[in-house]
Amino acid sequence: MSTLMKVSGLKVAYGHIEAVKGIDFELREGEITTLVGSNGAGKSTTLLALSGLVKKNGGSIVFDGEDLGKLSPHKIVQRGVVQVAEGRAILTTMTVRENLELGAYTRKDRSAVGADLEHVFHLFPRLKERLDGMAGNLSGGEQQMLAIGRALMAKPRLLLLDEPSMGLAPIIVQEIFRILREINREGLTIFLVEQNVRQALKIAQRAYVLENGSIALSGSGQELLKDDRLVEAYLGG
Ligand SMILES: Nc1ncnc2c1ncn2[C@@H]1O[C@H](COP(=O)(O)OP(=O)(O)OP(=O)(O)O)[C@@H](O)[C@H]1O
Ligand SMILES: [Mg+2]
Numbered sequence: 548m549s550t551l552m553k554v555s556g557l558k559v560a561y562g563h564i565e566a567v568k569g570i571d572f573e574l575r576e577g578e579i580t581t582l583v584g585s586n587g588a589g590k591s592t593t594l595l596a597l598s599g600l601v602k603k604n605g606g607s608i609v610f611d612g613e614d615l616g617k618l619s620p621h622k623i624v625q626r627g628v629v630q631v632a633e634g635r636a637i638l639t640t641m642t643v644r645e646n647l648e649l650g651a652y653t654r655k656d657r658s659a660v661g662a663d664l665e666h667v668f669h670l671f672p673r674l675k676e677r678l679d680g681m682a683g684n685l686s687g688g689e690q691q692m693l694a695i696g697r698a699l700m701a702k703p704r705l706l707l708l709d710e711p712s713m714g715l716a717p718i719i720v721q722e723i724f725r726i727l728r729e730i731n732r733e734g735l736t737i738f739l740v741e742q743n744v745r746q747a748l749k750i751a752q753r754a755y756v757l758e759n760g761s762i763a764l765s766g767s768g769q770e771l772l773k774d775d776r777l778v779e780a781y782l783g784g
Contacts, residue, residue, distance in 0.1 A: 548575035548576055548577055548578055549575065549576050550573045550574070550575055550576070551574050551575060551576040551610065551611060551704070551705060551736050552573065552574040552597070552608065552609065552610045552611075552628075552705060552738075553573045553574075553607075553608075553609045554570065554571060554572050554573065554597070554606065554607070554608050554609075555571050555606055555607050555609075556569045556570075556571065556605055556606035556607070557569065557570050557571075557593065557596060557603055557605070557606035557607075557608065558603060558604040558605035558606055559589070559592050559593070559595075559596050559601055559602075559603050559604060560604050561592075565760055566589045566592040566760055567589045567592050567593055567596065567603075567760050568589075568759075568760035568761050569605065569606065569761075570593070570606075570755075570757070570760070570761060570762050571762070572755050572762065572765070574705065574736060574738050574753075575736070575752075575753065576736055577731075577734060577736055578731075578736060578737075578751075578752040578753055579727065579728075579731050579736075579737040579739060579750055579751045579752055579753075580736075580737070580738050580739070580751060580752070580753045580754065580755070581738075581739045581740070581741055581747040581748065581750075581751035581753075581754045581755070581768065582594075582738070582739070582740045582741075582754075582755050582757055583740075583741050583742070583744045583747055583748070583754065583755075583756055583757070583781065584742075584756055584757035584758055584763075585742070585758070585781070586742075588757040588758055588759060588760070589757055589759070589760040590709070590710075590740040590757055591709055591740065593740070593757070594630060594707050594709050594738070594740055596608065597615070597623075597628060597630075597707060597738070598620055598623055598624075598628065598630045598707065599615065599618060599619060599620040599622075599623045600620055600630075603616070610626060610627075610628055610705070611626070611627075611704070613626070615628070621653065624653050624701055625653050626704075627702065627703050627704030627705060628703070628704070628705045628707065629698045629701045629702075629703035629705070629706055629707065630698065630706075630707040630708070630709070631694050631695050631697075631698045631706065631707065631708045631709070631711065632694050632697070632698070637682045637690055637693050637694055637697065638682060639681065639682050639683030640681060640682075640683060641681070641682055642678065642679050642680060642681060642682065643674055643677050643678050643679070643680060643682055643685070643693060644678045644679060645682075646682050646693055646697050647664060647667060647674070647693070647696055647697055647700050648660075648700070649697065649700075650696070650697035650698060650699070650700030650701050651663070651700040651701060651702075653701060654701065654702055656702070659702075660700070663699065663700055663702065664700070666699070667696040667699055667700065670696070670699075670726055670729065670730065671692045671693075671695075671696055671726070673689055673692065674689070674692060674693060674696055677689065687714060687715055687719070688715050688716070688719035688722070688723070691711055691715060691719075691723060692723070692726070694711075695708075695711070695723075695726070695727075699730070703735065704735075704736065705735075705736045705737075705738060706730070706735055706736070706737050706738070707738050707740075708727070708737065708738070708739050708740065709740045710740055710741055710742060710743075711723050711727070711739070711741075712724070712741065712743045712746065713742075720743065720746065724746055724749075724750055727739065727750060728750050731750075739751065744777075744781040744782060745772070745782055747768075748768040748769075748771050748772045749768060749772070750768070751767075751768035752767060752768060753765070753766075753767060753768070754766060754767065754768045754771045756771070756777060756781075763776075764776065764777060
Protein backbone atom coordinates (compact mmCIF):
# COMPACT_ATOMS: atom_id res chain seq x y z
CA MET A 548 0.00 0.00 0.00
CA SER A 549 1.37 3.40 -0.86
CA THR A 550 1.50 6.26 1.61
CA LEU A 551 -1.32 8.76 1.14
CA MET A 552 -0.38 11.06 4.02
CA LYS A 553 2.92 11.37 5.79
CA VAL A 554 3.17 13.37 9.00
CA SER A 555 6.65 14.15 10.30
CA GLY A 556 7.63 15.89 13.52
CA LEU A 557 4.20 17.45 13.96
CA LYS A 558 4.05 19.90 16.85
CA VAL A 559 1.08 21.93 18.05
CA ALA A 560 0.97 24.19 21.09
CA TYR A 561 -1.77 26.25 22.69
CA GLY A 562 0.18 29.06 24.26
CA HIS A 563 2.56 27.32 26.66
CA ILE A 564 0.75 23.98 26.50
CA GLU A 565 2.48 21.60 24.09
CA ALA A 566 -0.46 19.46 23.03
CA VAL A 567 1.36 17.53 20.27
CA LYS A 568 5.10 17.11 20.76
CA GLY A 569 6.62 16.18 17.44
CA ILE A 570 4.86 13.05 16.20
CA ASP A 571 5.42 10.91 13.10
CA PHE A 572 2.87 8.69 11.41
CA GLU A 573 1.66 7.70 8.02
CA LEU A 574 -1.69 6.85 6.50
CA ARG A 575 -1.60 4.27 3.76
CA GLU A 576 -3.92 4.42 0.82
CA GLY A 577 -6.97 2.19 1.23
CA GLU A 578 -6.38 1.47 4.93
CA ILE A 579 -8.12 2.39 8.16
CA THR A 580 -5.58 3.89 10.54
CA THR A 581 -6.61 4.67 14.08
CA LEU A 582 -5.19 7.05 16.66
CA VAL A 583 -6.21 6.09 20.16
CA GLY A 584 -5.37 7.47 23.58
CA SER A 585 -6.92 8.86 26.72
CA ASN A 586 -8.44 12.24 27.50
CA GLY A 587 -6.24 15.16 26.62
CA ALA A 588 -3.64 13.03 24.81
CA GLY A 589 -3.76 15.38 21.80
CA LYS A 590 -5.91 13.33 19.41
CA SER A 591 -8.34 16.08 18.40
CA THR A 592 -5.50 18.57 18.12
CA THR A 593 -3.72 16.24 15.69
CA LEU A 594 -6.84 15.98 13.52
CA LEU A 595 -7.39 19.73 13.59
CA ALA A 596 -3.82 20.22 12.40
CA LEU A 597 -4.39 17.84 9.47
CA SER A 598 -7.49 19.85 8.49
CA GLY A 599 -5.58 23.13 8.84
CA LEU A 600 -7.92 24.27 11.60
CA VAL A 601 -5.14 24.77 14.14
CA LYS A 602 -1.73 26.11 13.27
CA LYS A 603 1.16 23.72 13.69
CA ASN A 604 4.36 24.89 15.36
CA GLY A 605 6.59 22.47 13.56
CA GLY A 606 6.82 19.48 11.28
CA SER A 607 5.19 18.69 7.99
CA ILE A 608 1.99 17.17 6.66
CA VAL A 609 2.36 15.79 3.16
CA PHE A 610 -0.74 14.52 1.37
CA ASP A 611 -0.36 12.75 -1.95
CA GLY A 612 3.04 14.39 -2.41
CA GLU A 613 1.85 17.91 -1.57
CA ASP A 614 2.76 19.83 1.59
CA LEU A 615 -0.55 20.92 3.15
CA GLY A 616 1.23 23.35 5.46
CA LYS A 617 0.47 26.44 3.45
CA LEU A 618 -3.06 25.59 2.37
CA SER A 619 -6.24 27.06 3.89
CA PRO A 620 -8.77 24.67 5.47
CA HIS A 621 -11.00 25.21 2.43
CA LYS A 622 -8.23 24.18 0.02
CA ILE A 623 -7.41 21.16 2.17
CA VAL A 624 -11.02 20.00 1.83
CA GLN A 625 -10.79 20.55 -1.92
CA ARG A 626 -7.72 18.33 -2.02
CA GLY A 627 -9.88 15.60 -0.51
CA VAL A 628 -8.97 15.69 3.18
CA VAL A 629 -12.38 15.89 4.84
CA GLN A 630 -13.16 15.77 8.54
CA VAL A 631 -16.52 14.57 9.85
CA ALA A 632 -17.80 17.46 11.94
CA GLU A 633 -16.99 16.98 15.61
CA GLY A 634 -19.86 16.49 18.03
CA ARG A 635 -21.90 15.89 14.88
CA ALA A 636 -22.19 19.63 14.37
CA ILE A 637 -24.97 19.27 11.86
CA LEU A 638 -27.33 22.13 11.17
CA THR A 639 -30.34 21.21 13.23
CA THR A 640 -32.75 23.76 11.74
CA MET A 641 -32.05 22.64 8.20
CA THR A 642 -33.39 19.52 6.53
CA VAL A 643 -31.42 16.32 6.07
CA ARG A 644 -31.26 17.05 2.34
CA GLU A 645 -29.91 20.58 2.89
CA ASN A 646 -27.23 19.25 5.24
CA LEU A 647 -26.11 16.70 2.65
CA GLU A 648 -26.09 19.29 -0.13
CA LEU A 649 -23.95 21.58 2.01
CA GLY A 650 -21.35 18.83 2.18
CA ALA A 651 -20.89 19.12 -1.57
CA TYR A 652 -20.43 22.88 -1.70
CA THR A 653 -16.67 22.91 -2.20
CA ARG A 654 -16.89 20.56 -5.19
CA LYS A 655 -16.31 21.52 -8.76
CA ASP A 656 -17.71 18.36 -10.36
CA ARG A 657 -21.36 19.28 -9.76
CA SER A 658 -22.63 16.67 -12.20
CA ALA A 659 -21.51 13.78 -9.97
CA VAL A 660 -23.26 15.09 -6.86
CA GLY A 661 -26.55 13.29 -7.62
CA ALA A 662 -24.88 9.90 -7.87
CA ASP A 663 -23.00 10.46 -4.62
CA LEU A 664 -26.25 11.39 -2.89
CA GLU A 665 -27.67 8.04 -4.03
CA HIS A 666 -24.60 6.32 -2.60
CA VAL A 667 -25.12 8.01 0.78
CA PHE A 668 -28.76 6.79 0.72
CA HIS A 669 -27.51 3.29 0.00
CA LEU A 670 -25.21 3.43 3.03
CA PHE A 671 -27.78 5.14 5.24
CA PRO A 672 -31.31 4.23 4.09
CA ARG A 673 -32.66 5.96 7.19
CA LEU A 674 -31.46 9.33 5.89
CA LYS A 675 -33.44 8.89 2.70
CA GLU A 676 -36.58 8.22 4.72
CA ARG A 677 -36.01 11.40 6.72
CA LEU A 678 -34.79 13.51 3.81
CA ASP A 679 -37.15 16.44 4.17
CA GLY A 680 -37.33 16.35 7.96
CA MET A 681 -35.36 18.72 10.17
CA ALA A 682 -31.93 17.34 11.03
CA GLY A 683 -32.55 18.37 14.65
CA ASN A 684 -35.32 15.76 14.90
CA LEU A 685 -32.95 12.87 14.13
CA SER A 686 -31.72 10.59 16.91
CA GLY A 687 -28.10 10.88 18.04
CA GLY A 688 -27.08 7.91 15.92
CA GLU A 689 -28.87 9.28 12.87
CA GLN A 690 -27.18 12.65 13.36
CA GLN A 691 -23.79 10.92 13.39
CA MET A 692 -24.77 9.12 10.19
CA LEU A 693 -25.78 12.44 8.66
CA ALA A 694 -22.44 13.97 9.67
CA ILE A 695 -20.62 11.09 7.94
CA GLY A 696 -22.93 11.33 4.92
CA ARG A 697 -22.28 15.04 4.68
CA ALA A 698 -18.52 14.48 4.73
CA LEU A 699 -18.85 11.83 2.01
CA MET A 700 -20.67 14.39 -0.15
CA ALA A 701 -17.43 16.39 -0.23
CA LYS A 702 -15.91 13.45 -2.13
CA PRO A 703 -13.06 12.72 0.29
CA ARG A 704 -9.89 10.83 -0.55
CA LEU A 705 -9.09 10.74 3.15
CA LEU A 706 -11.88 10.77 5.74
CA LEU A 707 -11.01 12.03 9.23
CA LEU A 708 -13.26 11.13 12.16
CA ASP A 709 -13.05 12.35 15.75
CA GLU A 710 -14.71 9.86 18.09
CA PRO A 711 -17.76 8.97 16.00
CA SER A 712 -18.89 6.53 18.71
CA MET A 713 -19.07 9.19 21.42
CA GLY A 714 -22.31 9.15 23.38
CA LEU A 715 -24.01 6.51 21.26
CA ALA A 716 -25.64 3.26 22.39
CA PRO A 717 -23.51 0.14 21.77
CA ILE A 718 -25.77 -1.15 19.01
CA ILE A 719 -25.51 2.14 17.13
CA VAL A 720 -21.73 2.15 17.64
CA GLN A 721 -21.60 -1.29 15.99
CA GLU A 722 -23.58 0.07 13.06
CA ILE A 723 -21.31 3.10 12.64
CA PHE A 724 -18.20 0.89 12.70
CA ARG A 725 -19.81 -1.51 10.21
CA ILE A 726 -20.41 1.38 7.82
CA LEU A 727 -16.85 2.69 8.24
CA ARG A 728 -15.64 -0.78 7.27
CA GLU A 729 -17.93 -0.78 4.26
CA ILE A 730 -16.80 2.59 2.93
CA ASN A 731 -13.19 1.53 3.52
CA ARG A 732 -13.79 -1.64 1.50
CA GLU A 733 -15.04 0.57 -1.32
CA GLY A 734 -11.56 2.10 -1.29
CA LEU A 735 -11.73 5.13 0.99
CA THR A 736 -8.75 5.79 3.27
CA ILE A 737 -9.85 6.52 6.85
CA PHE A 738 -8.13 8.09 9.84
CA LEU A 739 -10.15 7.34 12.95
CA VAL A 740 -9.59 8.96 16.33
CA GLU A 741 -11.21 6.95 19.12
CA GLN A 742 -11.40 6.46 22.85
CA ASN A 743 -13.30 3.26 22.13
CA VAL A 744 -9.93 1.53 21.80
CA ARG A 745 -11.08 -2.06 21.39
CA GLN A 746 -13.57 -1.32 18.61
CA ALA A 747 -11.14 0.95 16.79
CA LEU A 748 -8.28 -1.59 16.89
CA LYS A 749 -10.62 -4.27 15.57
CA ILE A 750 -11.31 -2.44 12.33
CA ALA A 751 -7.93 -0.74 11.84
CA GLN A 752 -5.10 -2.13 9.76
CA ARG A 753 -2.68 0.27 11.46
CA ALA A 754 -2.83 1.91 14.87
CA TYR A 755 -0.98 4.53 16.87
CA VAL A 756 -1.32 5.16 20.59
CA LEU A 757 -0.95 8.78 21.64
CA GLU A 758 0.06 9.55 25.21
CA ASN A 759 0.62 13.07 26.40
CA GLY A 760 1.31 14.43 22.93
CA SER A 761 3.72 11.66 21.89
CA ILE A 762 3.29 8.33 20.09
CA ALA A 763 3.80 5.63 22.72
CA LEU A 764 3.07 2.52 20.63
CA SER A 765 2.24 1.61 17.07
CA GLY A 766 1.54 -1.50 15.09
CA SER A 767 -1.27 -3.29 13.33
CA GLY A 768 -4.66 -3.20 15.05
CA GLN A 769 -4.43 -6.93 15.70
CA GLU A 770 -0.94 -6.65 17.23
CA LEU A 771 -1.96 -3.89 19.58
CA LEU A 772 -5.08 -5.75 20.69
CA LYS A 773 -2.66 -8.35 22.11
CA ASP A 774 -0.05 -5.92 23.44
CA ASP A 775 0.20 -6.21 27.21
CA ARG A 776 1.06 -2.54 27.73
CA LEU A 777 -1.96 -1.44 25.74
CA VAL A 778 -4.31 -3.98 27.27
CA GLU A 779 -3.29 -2.87 30.75
CA ALA A 780 -3.59 0.83 30.04
CA TYR A 781 -6.71 0.94 27.88
CA LEU A 782 -8.58 -2.32 27.86
CA GLY A 783 -8.96 -2.91 31.55
CA GLY A 784 -6.29 -5.61 31.88
N1 LIG B 1 -8.29 25.42 22.45
C1 LIG B 1 -7.43 25.00 23.38
N2 LIG B 1 -6.76 25.89 24.15
C2 LIG B 1 -5.87 25.47 25.10
N3 LIG B 1 -5.59 24.18 25.35
C3 LIG B 1 -6.22 23.26 24.62
C4 LIG B 1 -7.18 23.61 23.61
N4 LIG B 1 -7.65 22.46 23.05
C5 LIG B 1 -7.02 21.46 23.70
N5 LIG B 1 -6.17 21.93 24.63
C6 LIG B 1 -5.28 21.12 25.48
O1 LIG B 1 -4.44 20.36 24.63
C7 LIG B 1 -4.27 19.04 25.12
C8 LIG B 1 -4.76 18.05 24.07
O2 LIG B 1 -6.16 18.19 23.89
P1 LIG B 1 -6.97 17.40 22.79
O3 LIG B 1 -8.35 17.92 22.79
O4 LIG B 1 -6.23 17.40 21.52
O5 LIG B 1 -6.94 15.92 23.38
P2 LIG B 1 -7.82 14.66 23.01
O6 LIG B 1 -6.87 13.52 22.96
O7 LIG B 1 -8.64 14.92 21.81
O8 LIG B 1 -8.75 14.49 24.29
P3 LIG B 1 -10.26 13.97 24.42
O9 LIG B 1 -10.17 12.49 24.48
O10 LIG B 1 -10.70 14.55 25.71
O11 LIG B 1 -11.05 14.45 23.25
C9 LIG B 1 -5.05 18.99 26.43
O12 LIG B 1 -4.13 19.25 27.46
C10 LIG B 1 -6.06 20.09 26.30
O13 LIG B 1 -6.40 20.60 27.56
MG1 LIG C 1 -10.66 14.93 21.45
